[in-house]
Amino acid sequence: MKLEASFRLVRSKRKTLGICVYPSGEVVIRAPERMSREEIWRLVETKAEWIGRKLAELKEEEGNLEEAAPKHRYFPGEVFLYLGGQLVLETREEGKKRPEAFLEEDRLVIFGGDGKPEQRRRVLESWYRKAASQYIGQRIAYYAEQIGEYPENIRIKEQKRRWGSCSSKRNLNFNWRLIMAPPEIVDYVVVHELCHLKHLNHGLEFWQLVERFLPDYKERKQWLFENGKYLRW
Numbered sequence: 756m757k758l759e760a761s762f763r764l765v766r767s768k769r770k771t772l773g774i775c776v777y778p779s780g781e782v783v784i785r786a787p788e789r790m791s792r793e794e795i796w797r798l799v800e801t802k803a804e805w806i807g808r809k810l811a812e813l814k815e816e817e818g819n820l821e822e823a824a825p826k827h828r829y830f831p832g833e834v835f836l837y838l839g840g841q842l843v844l845e846t847r848e849e850g851k852k853r854p855e856a857f858l859e860e861d862r863l864v865i866f867g868g869d870g871k872p873e874q875r876r877r878v879l880e881s882w883y884r885k886a887a888s889q890y891i892g893q894r895i896a897y898y899a900e901q902i903g904e905y906p907e908n909i910r911i912k913e914q915k916r917r918w919g920s921c922s923s924k925r926n927l928n929f930n931w932r933l934i935m936a937p938p939e940i941v942d943y944v945v946v947h948e949l950c951h952l953k954h955l956n957h958g959l960e961f962w963q964l965v966e967r968f969l970p971d972y973k974e975r976k977q978w979l980f981e982n983g984k985y986l987r988w
């Protein structure tokens with residue numbers, strides 16, 4: 756069977772072969788480190804029809820796409836940012852159970868569900884919010900002890916223009932999309948908001964306090980300013 760696609764083989768510590776068809780038309784084959792090339796291609800052959808169907812579906816989709824359409828369609832094989840790295844979307848056992856998302860190595864798996872993009876988006880967003888809450892919570896605990904300031908409450912929210920904020924009631928809010936940024940950038944926002952518990956302004960003393968805990972904070976701040984717009988779906 757002849758396919759118009761580019762194949763890429765990636766070796767990893769997994770136990771079984773996995774095939775992902777990316778929206779770009781690239782087919783990535785993930786194989787166990789010790790599996791022979793003959794065995795890999797034999798298995799890929801058995802999946803040729805499925806691969807062909809996926810590629811055809813993509814072509815069709817492409818034709819219907821409007822310019823303003825969002826970048827993600829929540830198809831298997833799409834890539835999502837997480838702590839500065841990339842997670843590949845995988846779907847399993849569609850139509851069977853209530854949808855659920857979980858992490859498996861570098862793959863973000865949606866199990867069950869109806870397979871519709873809107874439902875997948877919701878499931879992924881709730882996974883991201885949970886992950887953000889856990890990770891940011893840990894970083895708050897780490898830096899709160901160093902800075903000697905403890906927030907009243909920590910909330911993970913949808914915020915259009917801000918990565919974090921601090922209220923006069925000592926509540927800290929964080930944008931859930933922050934979890935897409937590299938760890939050192941998450942730390943910058945965490946330290947920034949914690950320092951507001953001492954100085955609720957952006958005065959000289961505030962920045963000096965931030966600098967005491969993150970001497971390179973200016974670079975991190977600049978990174979967020981330049982790249983923040985990419986931390987979205």
Ligand SMILES: [Zn+2]
Nearest residue numbers: 947951956957
């Ligand atoms: Zn601030």
